[in-house]
Amino acid sequence: xxxxxxxxxxxxxxxxxxxxxxxxxxxxxxxxxxxxxxxxxxxxxxxxxxxxxxxxxxxxxxxxxxxxxxxxxxxxxxxxxxxxxxxxxxxxxxxxxxxxxxxxxxxxxxxxxxxxxxxxxxxxxxxxxxxxxxxxxxxxxxxxxxxxxxxxxxxxxxxxxxxxxxxxxxxxxxxxxxxxxxxxxxxxxxxxxxx
Amino acid sequence: xxxxxxxxxxxxxxxxxxxxxxxxxxxxxxxxxxxxxxxxxxxxxxxxxxxxxxxxxxxxxxxxxxxxxxxxxxxxxxxxxxxxxxxxxxxxxxxxxxxxxxxxxxxxxxxxxxxxxxxxxxxxxxxxxxxxxxxxxxxxxxxxxxxxxxxxxxxxxxxxxxxxxxxxxxxxxxxxxxxxxxxxxx
Numbered sequence: 446x447x448x449x450x451x452x453x454x455x456x457x458x459x460x461x462x463x464x465x466x467x468x469x470x471x472x473x474x475x476x477x478x479x480x481x482x483x484x485x486x487x488x489x490x491x492x493x494x495x496x497x498x499x500x501x502x503x504x505x506x507x508x509x510x511x512x513x514x515x516x517x518x519x520x521x522x523x524x525x526x527x528x529x530x531x532x533x534x535x536x537x538x539x540x541x542x543x544x545x546x547x548x549x550x551x552x553x554x555x556x557x558x559x560x561x562x563x564x565x566x567x568x569x570x571x572x573x574x575x576x577x578x579x580x581x582x583x584x585x586x587x588x589x590x591x592x593x594x595x596x597x598x599x600x601x602x603x604x605x606x607x608x609x610x611x612x613x614x615x616x617x618x619x620x621x622x623x624x625x626x627x628x629x630x631x632x633x634x635x636x637x638x639x640x
Numbered sequence: 641x642x643x644x645x646x647x648x649x650x651x652x653x654x655x656x657x658x659x660x661x662x663x664x665x666x667x668x669x670x671x672x673x674x675x676x677x678x679x680x681x682x683x684x685x686x687x688x689x690x691x692x693x694x695x696x697x698x699x700x701x702x703x704x705x706x707x708x709x710x711x712x713x714x715x716x717x718x719x720x721x722x723x724x725x726x727x728x729x730x731x732x733x734x735x736x737x738x739x740x741x742x743x744x745x746x747x748x749x750x751x752x753x754x755x756x757x758x759x760x761x762x763x764x765x766x767x768x769x770x771x772x773x774x775x776x777x778x779x780x781x782x783x784x785x786x787x788x789x790x791x792x793x794x795x796x797x798x799x800x801x802x803x804x805x806x807x808x809x810x811x812x813x814x815x816x817x818x819x820x821x822x823x824x825x826x
């Protein structure tokens with residue numbers, strides 16, 4: 446490379462120290478024997494120094510960082526990270542399946558025929574959701590009117606199990622009537638189903 | 641940057657991909673200044689450059705999961721900055737475009753006077769004025785080569801162009817700078 450062809454295109458990268466391997470060896474060998482290229486390398490080194498000096502000195506901007514973090518939080522809510530998407534999809538799918546199952550159980554499950562043996566409390570059991578706005582005294586009065594007691598609950602979904610002490614299992618007409626009365630309990634009951 | 645530092649930053653990016661805000665904050669502290677400096681060189685307007693730097697960091701937040709470790713994090717983030725700068729310059733109204741930019745490729749080669757002037761240690765202000773006269777594409781190559789000390793292959797990756805184009809741009813940018821420095825008054 447020491448002939449007439451000067452490695453002009455590579456000299457900037459020789460000057461910034463990023464040349465490697467065969468290119469570095471060839472340029473180094475050429476520069477050693479070429480006054481023109483040595484002068485050029487010196488010039489490029491000078492230029493490099495001035496470019497560094499002329500660049501803006503940006504200190505970490507905490508205000509800008511806080512703004513970035515706020516935007517990042519908003520963005521995460523609007524567009525979850527990719528790794529979250531499958532997890533979210535799975536969670537949504539689980540909720541949908543759960544809701545469908547609960548709905549199916551709620552509407553189609555046949556009444557449980559409880560044995561009437563000794564020690565087994567008598568009475569049809571309802572699943573009831575009370576009106577969240579209903580005062581306790583009103584709920585209590587409603588239950589007493591129907592000879593009903595709360596035997597379980599509330600569940601995570603706010604469902605109570607209520608035993609109708611006056612209706613024995615197998616008395617389907619009485620059970621249906623009681624169920625209808627519970628469902629008609631406006632301001633007290635928002636949903637009632639036979640268990 | 642050492643291989644260890646690059647690996648450290650790749651871990652930071654993995655944390656960002658998992659949504660860790662503290663990793664984003666650390667990445668910001670390490671890179672925001674360099675991203676801003678690159679954008680300011682390319683865009684030339686401090687407010688625009690600051691806005692674009694914020695956009696770059698948001699892009700890092702959104703797409704850290706796409707960082708595959710095939711390049712250094714610096715190369716990757718400056719590649720994002722390059723795209724943001726191109727978008728901004730494209731959207732810029734025509735009257736703000738740098739129509740007065742020096743077309744270094746049409747300049748004649750340097751002369752001894754210019755070299756002597758530079759050899760007499762031109763001050764940084766004059767160099768900056770001359771850099772501003774270059775086209776945005778030439779300015780970017782000079783910045784990446786002499787401010788960031790990147791090799792031509794990395795610069796090509798950032799600017800998304802062939803390595804030969806980087807070398808050619810640098811050659812013409814250098815000629816333009818020499819010419820500019822030679823004709824500016826003291």
